[in-house]
Amino acid sequence: MRELAQRAVDTAVQRGAGYADVRVVRRNEESITVKSGRVEGVAFGESEGFGVRVLVDGAWGFASSNRLTAPEADRVAADAVRIARASATALREPVELDDRPPAHGRYATPVEEDPFAIPIDRKVADLLDADRRMNGVKGLAYTETRYNALREWKEFAASDGSQTDQEFTHVSAAIEATAVRDDEMQRRSYPDWGGGYSAAGYEHLRRLDLSGRAEELASEAVELLDAPQCPPGRTTIVLHPSQLYLQVHESCGHPIELDRVFGTEASYAGTSFLTTDKLDDGFQYGSELVNIVADATAPLGLGTFGWDDEGVAAQVVPIVEQGRFVGYLSSRETAPRIGRRSGGAMRADGWNRIPLIRMTNVNLLPQPGMTFDDIVADTDDGLLLAYNRSWSIDDRRLNFQFATEVAREIKGGKVGRLLKNPTYTGITYEFWRSCDAIADASDWVMLGTGNCGKGEPGQVAHVGHGVSGARFRDVQVGVGKW
Amino acid sequence: MVAEMTAEGLALARRLVELAEQQGATEAEALVLGGTDQLTRFANSQIHQNVAETNTTVNLRFVEGRQIGVASTNRLDDESLRRLAESAASIARLQPPLEDFAGLPEPTPVAPAAGAYSEATAAATPEERAEAARAVIAGADEAGVLAYGSFRTATERVAVANSRGIAVEEERTYGQLITVSMDPSGSAGYAEGVAVDFREIDAAGLGREAANKARTSRAAQDTPAGDYPVVLEEYAVVDLLDMLGYMGFSGLAVQEGRSFFEPGRRIGSELVSIWDDGADPAGTPAAFDYEGVAKQRVTLVERGTCVDVVHDAQTGAKAGRGSTGHGLPAPNVWGPFPLNQLMAAGETPREELIGGLDKGLLVTRFHYTNPVHPKLAIVTGMTRDGTYWVEGGEIRHPVKNLRFTQSYIDALSGVQAVGSTRRLLRGFLGSVVVPALRISAFTFTGTTQH
Numbered sequence: 001m002r003e004l005a006q007r008a009v010d011t012a013v014q015r016g017a018g019y020a021d022v023r024v025v026r027r028n029e030e031s032i033t034v035k036s037g038r039v040e041g042v043a044f045g046e047s048e049g050f051g052v053r054v055l056v057d058g059a060w061g062f063a064s065s066n067r068l069t070a071p072e073a074d075r076v077a078a079d080a081v082r083i084a085r086a087s088a089t090a091l092r093e094p095v096e097l098d099d100r101p102p103a104h105g106r107y108a109t110p111v112e113e114d115p116f117a118i119p120i121d122r123k124v125a126d127l128l129d130a131d132r133r134m135n136g137v138k139g140l141a142y143t144e145t146r147y148n149a150l151r152e153w154k155e156f157a158a159s160d161g162s163q164t165d166q167e168f169t170h171v172s173a174a175i176e177a178t179a180v181r182d183d184e185m186q187r188r189s190y191p192d193w194g195g196g197y198s199a200a201g202y203e204h205l206r207r208l209d210l211s212g213r214a215e216e217l218a219s220e221a222v223e224l225l226d227a228p229q230c231p232p233g234r235t236t237i238v239l240h241p242s243q244l245y246l247q248v249h250e251s252c253g254h255p256i257e258l259d260r261v262f263g264t265e266a267s268y269a270g271t272s273f274l275t276t277d278k279l280d281d282g283f284q285y286g287s288e289l290v291n292i293v294a295d296a297t298a299p300l301g302l303g304t305f306g307w308d309d310e311g312v313a314a315q316v317v318p319i320v321e322q323g324r325f326v327g328y329l330s331s332r333e334t335a336p337r338i339g340r341r342s343g344g345a346m347r348a349d350g351w352n353r354i355p356l357i358r359m360t361n362v363n364l365l366p367q368p369g370m371t372f373d374d375i376v377a378d379t380d381d382g383l384l385l386a387y388n389r390s391w392s393i394d395d396r397r398l399n400f401q402f403a404t405e406v407a408r409e410i411k412g413g414k415v416g417r418l419l420k421n422p423t424y425t426g427i428t429y430e431f432w433r434s435c436d437a438i439a440d441a442s443d444w445v446m447l448g449t450g451n452c453g454k455g456e457p458g459q460v461a462h463v464g465h466g467v468s469g470a471r472f473r474d475v476q477v478g479v480g481k482w
Numbered sequence: 483m484v485a486e487m488t489a490e491g492l493a494l495a496r497r498l499v500e501l502a503e504q505q506g507a508t509e510a511e512a513l514v515l516g517g518t519d520q521l522t523r524f525a526n527s528q529i530h531q532n533v534a535e536t537n538t539t540v541n542l543r544f545v546e547g548r549q550i551g552v553a554s555t556n557r558l559d560d561e562s563l564r565r566l567a568e569s570a571a572s573i574a575r576l577q578p579p580l581e582d583f584a585g586l587p588e589p590t591p592v593a594p595a596a597g598a599y600s601e602a603t604a605a606a607t608p609e610e611r612a613e614a615a616r617a618v619i620a621g622a623d624e625a626g627v628l629a630y631g632s633f634r635t636a637t638e639r640v641a642v643a644n645s646r647g648i649a650v651e652e653e654r655t656y657g658q659l660i661t662v663s664m665d666p667s668g669s670a671g672y673a674e675g676v677a678v679d680f681r682e683i684d685a686a687g688l689g690r691e692a693a694n695k696a697r698t699s700r701a702a703q704d705t706p707a708g709d710y711p712v713v714l715e716e717y718a719v720v721d722l723l724d725m726l727g728y729m730g731f732s733g734l735a736v737q738e739g740r741s742f743f744e745p746g747r748r749i750g751s752e753l754v755s756i757w758d759d760g761a762d763p764a765g766t767p768a769a770f771d772y773e774g775v776a777k778q779r780v781t782l783v784e785r786g787t788c789v790d791v792v793h794d795a796q797t798g799a800k801a802g803r804g805s806t807g808h809g810l811p812a813p814n815v816w817g818p819f820p821l822n823q824l825m826a827a828g829e830t831p832r833e834e835l836i837g838g839l840d841k842g843l844l845v846t847r848f849h850y851t852n853p854v855h856p857k858l859a860i861v862t863g864m865t866r867d868g869t870y871w872v873e874g875g876e877i878r879h880p881v882k883n884l885r886f887t888q889s890y891i892d893a894l895s896g897v898q899a900v901g902s903t904r905r906l907l908r909g910f911l912g913s914v915v916v917p918a919l920r921i922s923a924f925t926f927t928g929t930t931q932h
Binding site: 031033035038039040041042043044045046047048049059060061062063064065066067079080082083084086087089090091092093119120121124128141142144178180183184185262263264265266267268270271273352353354389390391392393394395396398399401403421423425427456457476479480481 | 524530534550551570573611628670850856862864883888889931
């Protein structure tokens with residue numbers, strides 16, 4: 001494949017590209033779904049192809065194909081150059097890339113147990129066991145147990161001589177129990193409804209201990225049917241890591257994407273309130289406790305790699321320091337516009353998509369002093385919210401609203417009764433400024449989402465979030481009519 | 483030999499079924515999905531992304547008794563196809579049997595969907611898409627705003643064969659232009675056009691529509707959260723049908739007890755009728771689903787009352803009625819989906835929709851909606867790209883965007899007037915044909931700063 005990549009680069013340059021890069025990508029995926037004891041879906045998929053990205057007179061072109069042949073490499077490279085020339089007919093500011101040393105080397109996700117080497121029947125048996133334990137609880141409408149493994153091989157070559165090889169392995173597994181009575185419907189999931197992903201091998205599933213959590217989770221789903229409705233009002237909330245990671249994702253991870261700030265997602269996902277003047281002014285994003293980094297080197301992170309899809313080496317980029325906004329996720333095109341070097345955040349969803357600025361691992365750093373349990377014990381009156389149920393945020397990432405699967409009352413530092421249908425809402429920076437406690441490193445976990453959508457045509461990214469739980473004051477809860 | 487989808491999609495599907503049978507399959511289904519997807523994206527009134535993709539994927543459902551395995555690949559040489567069949571077989575044989583497996587669907591008469599394909603769209607060039615982008619940008623320039631958006635031309639080639647005799651093939655195309663105009667203050671406007679033949683999309687007109695919205699959205703005022711009557715433009719109504727389709731109009735959602743749908747239940751006013759029809763040329767037609775079953779017209783809501791839901795082979799068998807032609811590619815744990823929803827037009831011209839609003843809001847579009855409680859059809863989301871205060875039947879001024887938390891079936895119950903014209907638009911999975919609506923009350927639960 002190395003020859004094909006180089007051939008496409010050479011053809012693009014011969015056709016007039018000032019810069020060209022090529023990714024040859026092969027991806028294997030395996031998925032198993034068990035629903036209420038039935039093994040409903042077991043699938044293996046593979047996809048391979050290559051994408052050619054070119055700059056011609058400051059305009060971008062991209063073309064891709066699944067046919068890995070030399071004539072196709074020539075055709076696609078020529079097509080990319082033609083597309084770039086069409087782009088140039090509606091160009092006002094030619095693209096300029098920052099400088100970086102050519103990239104060379106190899107990276108692979110550390111894996112203890114190769115998920116693809118484990119027989120499928122063993123994996124099915126593990127999932128069936130967890131599913132069976134959930135179904136031992138009476139009163140459920142249905143259960144679902146999911147597993148997914150992904151392995152991706154990526155070869156990158158660029159006209160500056162860069163050549164890298166990378167191999168990624170991501171595994172996800174989750175259990176979910178749903179109880180229904182009349183118009184009421186309650187779901188409980190673990191570790192996360194979205195999938196429970198990690199950059200790891202099958203050891204991730206073993207660490208999750210789905211079977212060990214199944215019965216308690218199923219019982220809670222049934223219990224929620226009779227729980228009181230979460231009342232409206234303003235109160236203190238303590239966010240468990242299972243919800244806090246998505247709060248970081250939506251209200252920090254997306255607004256720090258520099259392409260979004262410059263408007264290139266305006267027609268689809270929107271723009272960002274974190275405009276570049278706020279970087280210059282040291283905008284107070286959160287309280288002094290809030291420290292956030294974009295760390296593409298973090299162990300187990302879905303956004304961990306050796307190089308991004310422009311050949312920029314993985315790095316740790318400060319985003320918020322003691323509450324002050326200090327940095328963006330950026331690319332070789334966008335970083336020079338704020339006088340910086342690329343932070344290495346360009347990632348593409350497979351061979352047939354162009355790299356966009358995506359989150360790596362956007363992590364809320366732990367604070368020494370209190371464990372998560374200490375924070376709860378330190379809370380006189382409030383709600384403990386855990387396990388995401390829904391999410392929404394406006395097109396500048398200011399007004400957000402989340403629902404969680406469970407809320408527990410906190411009274412006098414003790415966790416009390418269960419409440420159903422909890423929601424909370426706020427304005428991003430007001431919310432983060434109200435953060436007055438973040439749990440210490442003993443509770444810090446690397447979570448992530450495997451369904452982060454962005455771009456047109458749509459791209460799905462795996463991104464990581466390390467969090468430990470946190471407390472926020474005076475938050476509006478119980479939104480809407482119930 | 484590499485099979486080219488353009489000429490050999492069905493032959494490829496049949497070949498895969500044969501290979502599966504050679505491996506011992508008692509039933510087999512092959513789905514071949516191929517095509518090209520080309521998209522030109524613009525922002526700040528210039529093209530910044532311009533992409534093209536060619537791909538063909540084959541998906542094999544291998545059945546031995548009641549054991550099922552699914553494998554897919556986009557490697558189309560003989561050796562890879564043979565390996566695919568072996569892989570699907572080995573997956574199937576390691577599974578516990580699916581005792582209530584309904585079997586693969588039987589062949590149904592499939593009439594070609596008239597108007598599903600446009601040669602012009604299939605042959606669209608980057609230069610043609612760039613020309614459309616320039617037309618949109620010209621409209622923005624005239625209004626003193628900047629243009630953002632994308633123009634997509636897509637060709638989907640679908641072939642399905644199974645061991646029971648299904649053998650169908652179809653080419654479908656569509657073009658889609660979306661644009662947001664924005665001025666430096668952040669005021670914004672939206673417009674969208676969809677057509678099977680991309681040449682029917684009026685790029686210049688859509689550019690002017692969005693630019694005019696952006697211009698008239700300047701100096702938006704604060705409006706407190708609360709219940710307001712609304713006029714939802716077609717771009718917003720798309721989300722109602724999308725979400726209702728996702729949460730409730732699926733046979734699986736009903737069978738799992740998570741749908742609001744009950745036959746005979748009233749969920750809308752008399753003015754609300756919704757159906758799914760792959761043959762209707764007002765949409766983006768398709769003759770069959772991803773199991774190769776002919777798409778039936780399914781009435782979902784008739785004059786406000788729940789009538790029916792869509793099915794695939796599995797949920798249709800469980801319901802004792804068979805597939806309605808709404809299956810998705812295997813393995814499909816999501817269940818069937820209405821990919822061609824249409825809502826009946828009413829008799830109220832746009833100006834009278836707004837004219838009938840004493841005090842309320844005109845909403846162009848929703849953003850980032852998500853179900854809060856699927857069984858109650860409660861959804862939250864934001865308005866964007868043009869929200870206005872209407873008083874005495876006239877648009878008075880733009881307002882800053884609002885968050886809503888609203889039951890969509892309660893919204894349908896409050897429909898007071900339905901627009902006399904409809905737009906063809908894209909939902910998150912398929913096409914949607916919708917009118918604008920005037921609704922008696924919509925619950926807005928929050929505000930933002932733009």
